[in-house]
Amino acid sequence: MTNMAKQYNMYNVQLSEFWKQRVGKEALHNAPNMDDDLMSELSETPSRAAGRAASELSVASSTSRTKIAELEAQLETERRKRIEVENQLKSLREAASQ
Incomplete structure (x- = not known):
């Protein structure tokens, strides 16, 4: 194999690995959290995923x-x-x- 072919092959391997990792991270990030959904339905309260309280946000902003x-x-x-x-x-x- 020529040097160019080796470089091209390495590029493809690295690109493939990059996309595999990216898709894995996105799938993990976007996966539904079934336990949280179940607990929210049972308690009839909204999920705690809203983040910080408004007062904490204003303190951080100021x-x-x-x-x-x-x-x-x-x-x-x-x-x-x-x-x-x-x-x-x-x-x-x-x-x-x-």
């Missing part, structure tokens, strides 16, 4: 907003410093060229 605001402030500070350094470099280059 924490995220605070962190984003802090990071944006740091970014603006760094931007000002960069512009200042670029201006200093420009003036040094102009002085050196004269």
